Amino acid sequence: MSKILSIKxxxxxxxxxxxxxxxxxxxxxxxxxxxxxxxxxxxxxTLRTISGLVKPASGSINFMGEDLVGKDQAAxxxxxxxxxxxxxxxFPDLTVLENLKAGAYLRKDKAEINKDLEWVYELFPRLKERxxxxxxxxxxxxxxxxxxxxxxxxxxxxxxxxxxxLGLAPLVVQGIFDIIKTINxxxxxxxxxxxxxxxxxxxxxxxxxxxxxxxxxxxxxLELLNDESIKEAYLGKKK
Amino acid sequence: MLTDKQLRRKQFILVLAVCLVVLAGAxxxxxxxxxxxxxxxxIKKGAVYATVAVxxxxxxxxxxxxxxxxxxxxxxxxxxxxxxxxPVAQRAGVYMYYDGGIxxxxxxxxxxxxxxxxxxxxxxxxxxxxxxxxxxxLIALLIGLPVLRLKSDYLAIAxxxxxxxxxxxFQWAKLGPLTNGSNLLRAYPDFKHCTAxxxxxxxxxxxxxxxxxxxxxxxxxxxxxxxxAAEAMGINLAKHKRLSxxxxxxxxxxxxxxxxxxxxxxxxxxxxxxxxxEILLLVVxxxxxxxxxxxxxxxxxxxxxxxxxxxxxxxxxxxxxxxxIFKNGFRMAIVSILIMVVVLFFSKGIFGDKxxxxxxxxxPKKAKEVKKNA
Numbered sequence: 001m002s003k004i005l006s007i008k009x010x011x012x013x014x015x016x017x018x019x020x021x022x023x024x025x026x027x028x029x030x031x032x033x034x035x036x037x038x039x040x041x042x043x044x045x046t047l048r049t050i051s052g053l054v055k056p057a058s059g060s061i062n063f064m065g066e067d068l069v070g071k072d073q074a075a076x077x078x079x080x081x082x083x084x085x086x087x088x089x090x091f092p093d094l095t096v097l098e099n100l101k102a103g104a105y106l107r108k109d110k111a112e113i114n115k116d117l118e119w120v121y122e123l124f125p126r127l128k129e130r131x132x133x134x135x136x137x138x139x140x141x142x143x144x145x146x147x148x149x150x151x152x153x154x155x156x157x158x159x160x161x162x163x164x165x166l167g168l169a170p171l172v173v174q175g176i177f178d179i180i181k182t183i184n185x186x187x188x189x190x191x192x193x194x195x196x197x198x199x200x201x202x203x204x205x206x207x208x209x210x211x212x213x214x215x216x217x218x219x220x221x222l223e224l225l226n227d228e229s230i231k232e233a234y235l236g237k238k239k
Numbered sequence: 240m241l242t243d244k245q246l247r248r249k250q251f252i253l254v255l256a257v258c259l260v261v262l263a264g265a266x267x268x269x270x271x272x273x274x275x276x277x278x279x280x281x282i283k284k285g286a287v288y289a290t291v292a293v294x295x296x297x298x299x300x301x302x303x304x305x306x307x308x309x310x311x312x313x314x315x316x317x318x319x320x321x322x323x324x325x326p327v328a329q330r331a332g333v334y335m336y337y338d339g340g341i342x343x344x345x346x347x348x349x350x351x352x353x354x355x356x357x358x359x360x361x362x363x364x365x366x367x368x369x370x371x372x373x374x375x376x377l378i379a380l381l382i383g384l385p386v387l388r389l390k391s392d393y394l395a396i397a398x399x400x401x402x403x404x405x406x407x408x409f410q411w412a413k414l415g416p417l418t419n420g421s422n423l424l425r426a427y428p429d430f431k432h433c434t435a436x437x438x439x440x441x442x443x444x445x446x447x448x449x450x451x452x453x454x455x456x457x458x459x460x461x462x463x464x465x466x467x468a469a470e471a472m473g474i475n476l477a478k479h480k481r482l483s484x485x486x487x488x489x490x491x492x493x494x495x496x497x498x499x500x501x502x503x504x505x506x507x508x509x510x511x512x513x514x515x516x517e518i519l520l521l522v523v524x525x526x527x528x529x530x531x532x533x534x535x536x537x538x539x540x541x542x543x544x545x546x547x548x549x550x551x552x553x554x555x556x557x558x559x560x561x562x563x564i565f566k567n568g569f570r571m572a573i574v575s576i577l578i579m580v581v582v583l584f585f586s587k588g589i590f591g592d593k594x595x596x597x598x599x600x601x602x603p604k605k606a607k608e609v610k611k612n613a
Contacts, residue, residue: 051471077473085471091464093528093592094457102461105454106473135464154472 004029004189005050005081005158010059012045019045021213022059027158027206032180032190034200034221036234037210043193044086046210047160050191051083052076063158078106080157087166088147092136096127099135099146103153113153120149123179141172148179152188159183160191165199177203197234201225209234250596257595262437269432279433280501281546285538286436287497290443292521292533294490299519300527301451302483303463304387305395307515311402312488314510315378316371316495318409321424321505322417324367329426334419341416346370347428361435364428368439368496375492376485383484387477399512409507421507429500439497440534443490447530448594450486459483524581525588532590544574 005027012020020042027033035043048054050061052073061068068076082103091099100120104113121128124145130138135146144164151159161180165173177199184190194200201207204221209230217224224230265282272279291309298304323346325333334340347363354362386397408414410421418424430436450456458479461469470476499505521540525532550556551570559565581589 053467053470072475073470074473074475077471082473083471085468089465089468089471091461091468093464094460098457098460101454102457102469102474103472105458105461150472 002029003027004064005191006062007046007050008060008062010046010049010061011057012042012049012054013057014045018057019213020049020056023210023213023215025208025215025218027189027191029157029189030184030187031205032184032192032203032221033206033208034192034194034204035208035210036194036197036200036224038195038234040212041210042213043210044162047083047162047191047193050076050160051081053083074106077154077156080155082151082154082156082159084147084151084159084161084164086162088140088143090135090138090143090146090150092134094135095132096135096138096146097131099150100127100153103150104155106154112155116153116155120152123152123182124149140168141175144168144172144176145179148176148183152183156188158189158191160193162193163195164192165194165196173199197230198225201230246599249599253599254596258441262434262441265432265434265437269434274431277546281542282433282538283436283501284545285541286433286440287494287501288518288521288541289534289537290440290497291491291494291518292525292537293444293447293530294487294494295518296522296525296527296530296533297447297451297459297490298483298487299522300529301456301463302459302480304480304483305391306398306484306487307395307512307519308382308398308402308488309491309518310510310512310514311398311405312375312379312491313495313498313514314402314405314409314507315375316368316492317499317505317510318418318424318495318507319371319374319492320367320496320499321427323370324364324427325424326426326428333424333426334416336422337415337419340419360428361430364430364500365439368493371496372489372492375495376489379485379488380481383481387480387484399515402510402512402515406507406510418507424499424505425503427499429503436497436501439493443493444530444534447490451530455479455482520578523588524578524585526585526590526592527588528592529588529590529594531595532588532593535595536589543577544570548573 003026007026008024009022010020010024011018011022023042023046035046037043045054049056050068052068052071052075056069059069063079063081066079068079091102094102100117104116107113126142127145127149130142135143138146148161148164164176164180168176173196180190180192181203192200192204201221201224207219207221207224208215209217209224217227217230219227268278268282291313295309298306322342326345326348327343330343331339346367347360350363350366351359353359382401386394386401389397409418412420414420451459458469458474461472461474462476462479466476521536522533524540525534525536548556548570551565551573552567554560554562554565556565585591
């Protein structure tokens with residue numbers, strides 16, 4: 001497997017605060033990679049920087065041999081990296097169908113867009129049932145499906161997900177992670193950041209632990225799941 | 240359940256029928272009533288307000304940019320129209336304090352020379368109206384660069400300030416050779432028939448409708464709903480906000496040109512911020528995000544204020560003669576109460592975010608009800 005996305009010495013500063021202090025990690029094509037860590041570890045900042053929302057202080061972001069630092073968001077989405085933002089952020093006053101079409105905004109190939117629309121409906125039959133409904137009237141779980149579907153409409157090579165389980169019931173979270181697995185099986189590389197370490201590590205091929213702006217541990221999902229210190233810090237094992 | 244295709248055909252037929260009825264009505268009124276009749280005047284002013292309200296709705300309703308610069312762009316449009324359409328022979332009289340002004344040609348006259356008197360003049364007037372929009376759009380492009388970085392209330396204040404500056408600037412004596420200073424511009428051609436106004440407004444609304452339902456329209460609405468998510472989809476915020484601002488100002492400029500035609504004279508003094516608020520009122524009452532709502536409300540509002548409720552100011556209303564109460568100003572008091580009542584009962588405006596064609600719904604039962612009502 002080849003590296004599709006490679007981050008080197010990434011530093012992110014907000015004013016005088018150093019949010020991310022020179023991290024490096026690789027995302028291999030076709031895998032699920034997760035960054036776990038507590039609030040303020042710099043996970044979201046990392047994703048926001050990869051997607052072009054934040055400019056890094058230094059470091060490089062290499063995507064399929066191309067440096068993404070300094071490119072605008074449209075170029076990054078076009079290149080094949082799409083972010084599913086934290087808190088779902090669907091468009092509440094657009095219908096489900098319009099939300100999905102907004103995801104394909106940068107694409108012009110109508111026939112292919114329709115094909116992908118069918119694909120998203122296949123993944124989420126619930127969205128097809130409700131395609132005429134306003135996004136804001138969906139339940140939390142359905143909104144998360146819509147957010148994922150919308151991101152898929154840009155036909156990403158890498159889909160980055162920021163806390164997809166946030167504020168959802170455990171049963172719904174299980175459903176979302178099943179979907180992530182399915183999407184990954186169909187060839188989309190996933191970069192997932194989560195506080196729900198247990199769920200994330202279970203499906204991840206590779207995992208990195210972030211603490212206060214640094215990567216402190218890495219390994220396969222299974223390795224970290226069985227790591228004693230991780231168990232204590234994130235998985236709620238009793239001492 | 241109707242299929243999507245059937246539904247769309249029914250909706251199209253409904254819209255087409257309404258358009259044809261309105262058009263036929265306008266033609267009949269033009270043929271039977273003199274051009275100074277109040278009904279013709281109401282239709283003309285209603286068309287002007289509908290044009291501007293629709294343009295404001297694009298910006299405030301569909302893109303979520305709270306701008307209050309509409310009167311400024313209307314002023315630009317009105318002056319552009321007047322300056323470039325006053326017949327050359329009349330300029331010495333109009334610009335009597337400025338040696339006939341510096342512009343010494345008239346676009347409608349130019350086209351009258353090519354296509355003949357009646358068609359050429361009309362064609363030239365349309366061209367001048369489009370020019371009015373272009374000038375307003377160009378200024379919007381320049382103003383937009385700094386102003387569109389602002390959000391919500393700050394954007395509103397900045398655009399409001401812009402409109403006031405434009406108004407002051409156009410009255411400046413140093414610009415007199417172009418704008419005639421604080422004097423009136425007059426003697427330019429206008430359309431005598433209200434049908435022409437209706438046709439222009441219909442064209443504007445149709446263009447707006449196509450725009451709102453295109454992928455650009457979807458991007459505008461996405462920005463309105465959630466800027467962060469829109470950006471994550473690769474929608475360029477700055478570019479689309481600028482686009483919406485320029486298009487909205489273009490049509491506000493066209494509306495301003497139409498207003499100049501309707502009023503017969505142009506003076507910067509009349510483009511106060513109160514005019515923007517009046518348009519904003521129409522947008523809100525009609526439904527933020529509903530084009531047909533804006534159009535419908537514009538005509539109803541103008542008809543009520545200019546015509547139907549006139550009696551409240553002049554002593555006699557609906558056969559009741561009460562000169563003690565029905566005095567000057569009472570009409571606007573009643574209008575204010577009516578507006579409050581409408582807002583209380585329709586908290587999202589009369590049309591909400593629905594359009595006229597949404598009267599034909601998917602559920603066949605409701606569609607039947609609509610037919611009965613119609």
